[in-house]
Every structure is written in C-alpha cells, then in structure tokens.
Amino acid sequence: MTRILMVCLGNICRSPLAEGILQFKVDPSKIQVDSAGLGNYHVGELPDKRSIQVAGENLIDITDQRARYFEIADFEKYDVIYAMDRDNFKKLMELAPSEIAKMKVKLILTEVFPDENLDVPDPYHDSIYAFRNVYKMLDEACDSITKKLNYE
Ligand code: 4NP
Numbered sequence: 001m002t003r004i005l006m007v008c009l010g011n012i013c014r015s016p017l018a019e020g021i022l023q024f025k026v027d028p029s030k031i032q033v034d035s036a037g038l039g040n041y042h043v044g045e046l047p048d049k050r051s052i053q054v055a056g057e058n059l060i061d062i063t064d065q066r067a068r069y070f071e072i073a074d075f076e077k078y079d080v081i082y083a084m085d086r087d088n089f090k091k092l093m094e095l096a097p098s099e100i101a102k103m104k105v106k107l108i109l110t111e112v113f114p115d116e117n118l119d120v121p122d123p124y125h126d127s128i129y130a131f132r133n134v135y136k137m138l139d140e141a142c143d144s145i146t147k148k149l150n151y152e
Contacts, residue, residue: 002149003032005078006108007088011037011067014084014120014134016047018108020055020062021135022142034078036070038091043067048124050131058135075101082108085119109137111144 006018015035023033037043045067046052055062074081075096081104083089089107096102109118120137123130 001030001032002080003034003078004145005074005081006033006035006084007038007070007081007092008035008084008120009037009039009088009122010042010048010124011035011069012042012045012048013051013122013124013131014138016062016065016067017051017055017131017135018082018084018120018138018142019065020060021058021138022145024060025142025146035065036068036074038070038088040069043069048131050123050128053128054131054135057132058139070095072097075104079104081105084108085122086117108141111141111148112137 004022006015006022008015015037019033019035026033047062047065052062072095081092083092083105086107089105092105093102096105107117109116109120120134121130123134
C-alpha cells in the first residue's frame with residue numbers, strides 16, 4: 001500500500017480536488033489518498049461548493065471529504081506529500097522533523113514540469129473558471145503520477 005497526502009492551505013479547494021482526482025485514477029487496494037490543510041480555518045467543513053461542482057462535472061464525487069488540519073504525524077503516515085504551491089512546500093519543509101520527512105515533500109506540478117517551480121494557484125477568491133483551471137492542472141499532474149509510478 002502506498003499512501004499519498006495532498007496538502008494546500010484550507011483543505012477545501014485544491015487538495016480535496018487533488019485527492020478526488022488521484023483516488024479516481026488508481027487502484028484503491030494499492031493506493032490510499034488523503035488531503036489536509038496547513039491552516040485550520042475550515043476544519044470539519046465540506047470542500048468548497050465550486051470544487052464540488054468542478055469535480056462533479058468530471059463525474060467525481062468529493063462530498064465525503066471533510067477538511068482537516070495537517071499533523072506532524074502525517075510525515076510518518078504518508079510515503080509522498082504533495083504541496084499545491086511553493087508556500088505550502090516551504091511550510092511543510094519547516095515542519096518536517098527529519099531529512100526523511102523532507103524527502104517525502106514534493107511540489108505537485110513538478111510531476112508535469114520537473115524543472116519549474118510552478119504553483120497550483122489558490123482559487124479561493126476567484127471564479128469557477130479558476131477552479132476549472134485548477135482541475136485541469138491537477139488532472140495532468142495525477143495522470144503523470146499514476147503513469148510514472150504504475151499506480152493504475
Ligand atoms: P485551498 O484554498 O488552500 O486550495 O483550500 C483556500 C481556502 C481557504 C482559504 C485560503 C485558501 N482561506 O484563507 O480561508
């Protein structure tokens with residue numbers, strides 16, 4: 001079993017989409033996907049309505065998800081921890097208790113553009129179009145992850 005954690009700030013917009021998309025593409029008996037936030041403002045909440053809508057447009061249901069706060073124990077529990085943007089990456093590196101923990105943290109879009117430090121932009125204050133753009137970026141990243149690691 002490989003365990004993958006998707007991390008953003010609120011755990012209501014980007015990382016719930018990343019979780020839903022990757023889980024949809026892989027064999028759940030081999031890969032377990034979860035998500036968490038580095039801020040605790042939305043703990044216990046459903047994903048943002050716009051993330052639910054965009055996932056639904058792509059036949060993925062993310063309404064069983066609830067936002068949770070990232071925990072230091074997650075560095076032990078997960079094999080790979082994907083940060084949605086450079087701020088999330090930096091924060092995770094600050095929190096990482098060991099070199100092994102640091103090695104687990106990756107910026108998710110490096111799976112598509114390995115030599116660029118690209119962000120999945122925070123769509124929270126933006127429109128549904130920004131959420132569709134986020135979906136597209138995460139869909140490509142999750143395709144690369146599944147292909148590269150033969151997770152299908
Ligand atoms: P997310 O988006 O990190 O993709 O879940 C955000 C959601 C909420 C806030 C910031 C980002 N917020 O500040 O409440």
